[in-house]
Amino acid sequence: MDWKKHFERWMGFEDLRNDLRDELTANEKNDTYLEDSFYKNLEFGTGGMRGEIGPGTNRMNIYTIRKAAQGLADYMKTEGDEAVSRGVVIAHDNRRQSDEFALEAACTLGANGIKTYVFSELRPTPQLSFAVRELGTHTGIMITASHNPPEYNGFKVYGEDGAQLVPTDADRLIEMVNAVEDELLIKTGEKEALENEGLLEFVLEELDEKYGRALESVVVDQGLANEVGNDLSIVFTPLHGAAQKPMMDGFKRCGFTNVHVVEEQAVPDTEFSAVTSPNPEEHRAFDRAIILGDKRGADVLIATDPDGDRVGVAAKDESGKYKVLTGNQTGALMLDYLLMKKKEAGKLPENGVVIKTIVTSEMGRRVASEYGVDTLDVLTGFKFIGEKIRGYEKNGEHTYLFGYEESYGYLIEPFARDKDAIQAALLASEVAAYYKKQGKTLYDGLLDLFNRYGCYLEDLESFVFKGKSGAETMNAMMDSFRETPVRELAGQKVRYQEDYLTGNRTLLDDGAEEEIGLPLSNVIKVVLEDGSWYCLRPSGTEPKIKAYFGVNRPAVSEAEQALERLKADVLDKVSAASS
Structure with missing residues (x-):
């Protein structure tokens, strides 16, 4: 069926949502717009799907969300009654229609007899990963497009271990999603009815508390955090995203009380109106944090991306100007500190392992080797790090110590199984405190590592x-x-x-x-x-x-x-x- 047939199918659907029909009607003579909206189905890949919001089979909307959710329901049914009974937990970030898409997915799953737990407020990706494990659900869904432009949204799927699906499982799910023939005719349940039947439950406070307590385990040297945490000046920005509440709770729990928030970027905003780029990999994301950092004399600047799985860090260089560290550099600083402290405490296991991707700096391997720790390379994608952690838990071959990728993704403690910007921000703050106690900046610490390791x-x-x-x-x-x-x-x-x-x-x-x-x-x-x-x-x-x-x-x-x-x-x- 060509794009015109799909367009006619949508326009001929009596129950098509009014806002989508109005947008199609306004563009019915714009063949370029219509072709791009209907020439294919929005691809559901190994990490889920991501695309521009709008009407059409190649767009993110309630109907393509329902199709993805129906495919997931069919996939879970093939896994057996236990998978269905364990259900799904769903979280969402600050993007356009994220809360609505989360509810649409839940109502679709509910119509299939699958219970869903839905976060009643926006929460970051690592907290969704944590919730899958804490609630014991079979699957998790995160509604996010990470750091893409405002017009995008996405649907990411997590397995029972809290990690994104590995290729074998993802391929089966993709097959199920693609087998759903007509996205317009998928049945959904009503929110109130599903709640009454026990198939829909909204969650928040208890999971916030449990995730917060888990964050306390990230601190390696609580004595150091207590000693320097009040003096260490931190500027934090969630870049309008979902990390604000858990991050501020984490700072407080771990002893970092001198935190200054970039207020204009602390409010969830679908349009990211107060930031040039919501991606901490781009230095422009730190523009306002640098201004506040200069005003407050901050030791370290921290920025998390919209769904709270990536974190960027900046510190003053030799000239007194803030320098944004690369993902590799932040990773090396955290890794060296973590292994040093574990060795000092006699807690460095003989079978410890660091996991990085094939495109991540070799500096991590060099640092780990200094402490007698092996480094394992995996393909790009944090799901492969999560897969290794799961394997180690089963066979005891290695003890996981640290995992990271060059694109600003880190995982310290595996109570989550995706990259966790909240954890990483806390450890980076502790490393900054360690160097502050020596009269150095975090950037000075990086130069120290260069002197030691090259x-x-x-x-x-x-x-x-x-x-x-x-x-x-x-x-x-x-x-x-x-x-x-x-x-x-x-x-x-x-x-x-x-x-x-x-x-x-x-x-x-x-x-x-x-x-x-x-x-x-x-x-x-x-x-x-x-x-x-x-x-x-x-x-x-x-x-x-x-x-x-x-x-x-x-x-x-x-x-x-x-x-x-x-x-x-x-x-x-x-x-x-x-x-």
């Missing part, structure tokens, strides 16, 4: 390819790098190339192959003789290829030069492969 620098470039031709270009680029391996780059010989689509590591000097031992994925990583590396990975949610780069040198200036040379050489090859 200067590790990383960068990221993205290449956008829109439409059908863009997808073809992306495939051709990856094929080019795959079929014609680079043998020398940035003045260094290539040691090996890893192709995660075949699962093989090829040693370039003799052509020998080794198994990587990770799930197959369309990713290429190249490692040079000096340990420098780059990685090419098509995005799973956007029409782009991401190129990651990493180098290590004794001094910052040397590392900066090496990084620029590596980037220039790789980008030349990317340009040639995409032309």
